[in-house]
């Protein structure tokens with residue numbers, strides 16, 4: 001029988017059901033999901049509000065190319081607009097985060113007619129060739145070189161080097177407001193401000209990659225709103241589809257006609273079922289005040305993560321419900337022990353345990369994380 005190609009570590013657990021912040025395996029065991037498929041299930045698994053919208057859409061129409069109007073897309077645009085600061089009047093529809101990043105870079109290349117992309121140490125922007133070119137981690141890139149050659153990496157959070165790394169050749173500066181895969185590293189406000197100023201001065205576009213930080217997780221709808229620094233373009237994905245695959249680029253209204261018909265496209269982009277899910281997710285975000293719930297649950301979880309009482313733990317990093325516990329040792333050894341205690345988590349970088357739970361995580365869930373984390377660190381025998 002055909003098998004699935006093996007490029008993920010296998011945990012030996014078979015998940016058969018999900019509801020809100022929990023998933024269940026085929027033996028009926030429940031787990032608190034702080035992995036959420038890298039943040040995708042931020043609004044919960046099978047959130048009833050999203051389920052209802054998807055069910056209804058499945059009965060109506062699924063596949064409608066962007067040449068045609070369709071109600072699910074109209075509902076999405078209307079709901080999503082309410083989540084955007086005034087200056088952002090246009091959205092490009094794609095299917096994944098990496099595709100959104102590549103689309104943002106294409107927009108910047110076309111507008112500026114330049115070709116150098118500036119990115120930063122410990123960045124993660126995706127796995128397809130263009131996004132991979134601006135992803136820092138050697139282990140992800142090495143085997144696939146040569147990649148897009150015109151890339152300069154600056155040092156993340158080093159303000160004094162910003163002037164040097166952004167040049168007259170730069171089409172865009174791409175940065176995560178909080179680095180996710182790279183270690184849950186928040187940018188400093190001064191760094192993002194320096195990038196904003198320097199990009200404007202040199203005529204480059206500033207692109208924030210909000211695929212992981214966006215859609216309420218950090219305590220604001222968009223992480224850049226916490227910083228008070230606005231990009232020219234930003235990307236979103238992961239949580240935005242309420243569980244279904246999506247990626248978008250959000251831009252100033254006048255960038256909406258940058259591509260000639262035929263110059264850009266994607267078969268599945270704007271799929272009606274995905275649009276119905278993303279519309280419901282966007283409505284829910286406002287209706288349930290998701291960002292402020294993420295903010296307050298995030299405060300509780302950060303406190304719980306800091307109370308491990310082990311010398312293996314260094315510090316808690318992140319914002320809202322995008323949190324990392326930095327360790328003195330490699331983090332991946334703790335994923336399965338946490339699972340055995342009913343908590344699914346992720347790593348970030350080498351030494352960070354990462355927690356991306358759904359926004360409805362309750363006090364008893366936070367308590368479970370506290371005891372599971374302190375347990376596994378103690379049992380590590382250091």
Ligand SMILES: *Cc1c(COP(=O)(O)O)cnc(C)c1O
Pocket residue numbers: 038096097098099101124125126127176180181209210211212213237238247
């Ligand atoms: C996950 C991620 C991506 C890639 O998204 P995919 O949907 O996996 O292609 C890009 N940028 C950031 C910041 C991410 O966290």
